[in-house]
Amino acid sequence: MVTDDDAEDDGYPVATGSGPDGPAFGPAEEAEFEGLLTFLKESRGFDFTGYKRSSIRRRVARRMAQVDASTFAEYLDLLQVDTEEFTQLFNTVLINVTGFLRDPEAWDELAEQVVPQILAPKSRGESVRVWSAGCASGEEAYGLAMVFAEALGVEEFRARVKVYATDVDEDALAAARQATYSEKELKSLPAGWRERYFERSGSRWTFRSDLRRCVIFGRNDLVQDAPIGRLDLLVCRNTLMYLNAETQSHVLRRFHFALNTAGVLFLGKAEMLLSHGRLFLPIDLRRRFFRRADQVDPSGRGIGAINRLPTSGSRGEVQLDDEALLFSPLATVVVTPDEVVATANRRAEAQLGITSREIGRRFTELELCHRIAGLRSSYEDVRRNRTSLWQHEAEFARSSTETLYFDIQVVPLAGAADEGPAVALFFTDVTRYRRMTGELQAAHRQVETAYEELQSTVEELETTNEELQSTVEELETTNEELQSTVEELETTNEELQSTNDELQSMNDEMRERTSQLDRANDFLESVLGSLRTAVVVVDTELIVQAWNGRADDLWGLRSDEAVGQHLLNLDIGLATDRVRPLVRDVLHGEGVRQDPLRVEAINRRGRTVQLAIGVSPLVGRQGHPDGAIILMDQLETAIP
CATH class of the missing domain: 1.10.155 (Chemotaxis Receptor Methyltransferase Cher; domain 1)
Known part of the structure; x- marks a missing residue:
């Protein structure tokens, strides 16, 4: 959408007078x-x-x-x-004016301070999600991709980062998907970026195809459509300034919902958000960086700071902790530094079959370690490196007919340096989400099969796929994110319905054009068939293009036998060596013979007939002959 900082003062004619929202009208x-x-x-x-x-x-x-x-x-x-x-x-x-790294000071702060703060709390391999809302012709989205590629490196960028770029202008999105820019448009890039991230294509430069796959374009109306969720960075520069106060408040509430707790909002220099302090607090007001208000840390430690309650060793609080562990909805197993199972809660007994008989046994000897692939090695890696580790969608065959899937977090606890740490294992049941993932993937394959030949919808299907995948990821975290998933699926359904409507319109238009073509062909055949003169139409190579019914009666050849054949190869009783010069002169533009050529020929009944033959040019759109029209009129029939 609009991204030009100065587009508000565009010089358009206005009415005289003023009101609270601009020029006054009656x-x-x-x-x-x-x-x-x-x-x-x-x-x-x-x-x-x-x-x-x-x-x-x-x-x-x-x-x-x-x-x-x-x-x-x-x-x-x-x-x-x-x-x-x-x-x-x-x-x-919808004025689409944009450029690479507009307002360089703000982009420098984004690259040097904001992006490192976003990446710092993330574990290795954890995904990063970025949304460019109102991306216009794509320069802003590709600029974000280059900033993150600089921070992470190209290989890790491809594996971790997704940049979603949306706009309501389909023409702007079509230009953005091409990812092709002139040398002048790339002048604002830092030294070396053009050669590192673009490939020369003639006189223009194209964004690298391997990085291009991480930038996903799609149509999204900020006012009506659901937002993209779980974002680490949301960039919406100089778009809110064109919305009234009520609509701005509505859009900003959606932005607040879309951002992660440590997410950052990057606005244009004309947008202040002074009246929305309850939703966003400034990181750098001058360069328009904001964060979610509920993420503010009174100590001022920056983005992602977490408040922790002081621990207490009182007997009542220890019992309370034990009670909380016992009734935790996550199956939990605690292993002592000497690798002995110390405790397991009721959820672990119900889902994993760890009963009181297993308490006191070595953890690596449990049947659980043998039935879940990779669990033992994950446990040993955590003890050796003293860092937490995730094992996603681990398969556990609880019986011959039932298989469960778990996300397992293995966390090191306090322990002496010489004997290794104690370890806690948390098992999150994701079986239901795994089944939903299969259903969603099957639905996506059906969509791809149905519309694989529609090139114009490929980018939207990719966006749908990403939204469905993000839905699965959200269902694996907390129930609170379920609402965001439902909204994304509703957005996907609306896009598919819109695609179906477009296809229906295309089919209707195709049927109408086919009907028009049939009527035109019927009219042409009617005209040719009504002529009492034999008519033959040839192209510049003397290949027969049309053959009317009178020519059929004269020579005994049907239209389907003559059309597509060379005129001189037809088996008819006409001396073609006399006709050929007339056709050649017409095709060469040397003029049309005014008086018809009189020749003798033998008709389909074997009788000698007198013909008057005239040749006229078939003039094309450029004014040059595209063929010739041969008229053969029977004058008299000789008596055999």
Whole structure:
């Protein structure tokens, strides 16, 4: 969408007078303007009612001046009769002006301070999710990709980072997906970035294809569509400034929901968020970096700081801790520094079969270690390295007919340096999520099979796939994230419904064009068949293109036998050596013989007939002959 810092002062003509939201209009004009916005929303799905009226009026007024429409009602009448005018209006309203690393000081702080703070608390291999909202022609999204590639390295970037780039302008998204830019457009990049991240293609430069797969483009209306969830960085620069206060508040609540607890919001230099302190607090107000308000640490330690309660050794609190462990919804096993099972809660007994008989046994001797592949090696790695470790979707065959899947977190606890740490193992049951993953993947394969030939929807299907995958990941964490997953699936269903509607429209248009073509062919055949003169149409190579019924009666060849054959190869009783010079002259543009050529020929009955033959050029769109029309009129029939 709009990303130009100065686009608000665009020089469009405005009405005189002023009001709280821009130029003042009379009640009748206000009603006409609101009716125009309502028509755009209902007919094309673009809801501009949330935008600042002053900005929208100026852009609509500019387009009205270009088409000589004096009132909003008159322009509405034009939109109703001219469907092409919608495209011109949207191109005027949605100004797509952007560039690489606009406002360099803010981008320097993003690369040098904000991105390292985002990556610091993440474990190795943990994914990073970035959203560029209102990406226009893609420079901002690819700029974010390059910043993270610089911070992580190319290989780790490809494995960990996903950059989602969205806009409401389909033409801008189509240009962004090409990822091709001129040398002038890349001048603002730091030294060496162009050669490192772009490949020369003629006179232009194309973003590297291996990194391009990490940047996913899709259509998203910030006002109406569900946000992309679990974000580490959300970039929305100079887009909110075109929304009114109520709509801004609605969009910012969605942004707050979409960000992780340590997520960062990066806005344009014209956007302050002074009235939304309960949602976001500034990291750097001058360069417009904000974080979620519920992530603020009073000690001022920065992004991701966590408050911890002091520990207590009282007997009552120890019993409370034991009670909490006993009834924990996660199956938990605690192993002492000498590798003996110290305790296991009720969930572990119910799901893993660890009863009181296993307490006091060596952990590596438990049947559990043999039935879950990789558990023993994970446990030994944690004891050796004293760092926590995750084992995802570990398979556990509880019986011959039942298999469970767990996400296992192995965590080192306190222990003496010479004897190794105690270890706690937490088993999160993800069996239900695994089944849902299979169902979602099967549904995705069906979608890909149904629309594999639609190149225009490939990027949207990739976005859908990523949203479905993120849904699975969210279901593996907490129940609170389930609502975000439902919203993403609803967005996917809306996109698929939109795709089905587009396909239906294409099919209707194809049927209409086929019907028109059939009527044109029927008309042409009717004209040729109604002529009393034999008509033969040939192309520049003398290949027969048309052969009417009179020619069929004269020579005894049907149309399907003659069409596609060389004229001189047809087995008819016509002296073609006399006709050929006439055709050659016409094809070479040397003029048309005014009087017809009279020749004798033998018709299909074997009788000698007198023919008057005329040749005319078949003139193409460029004014040059594309073939010749041969007219053969029977004058008289000789008596055998």
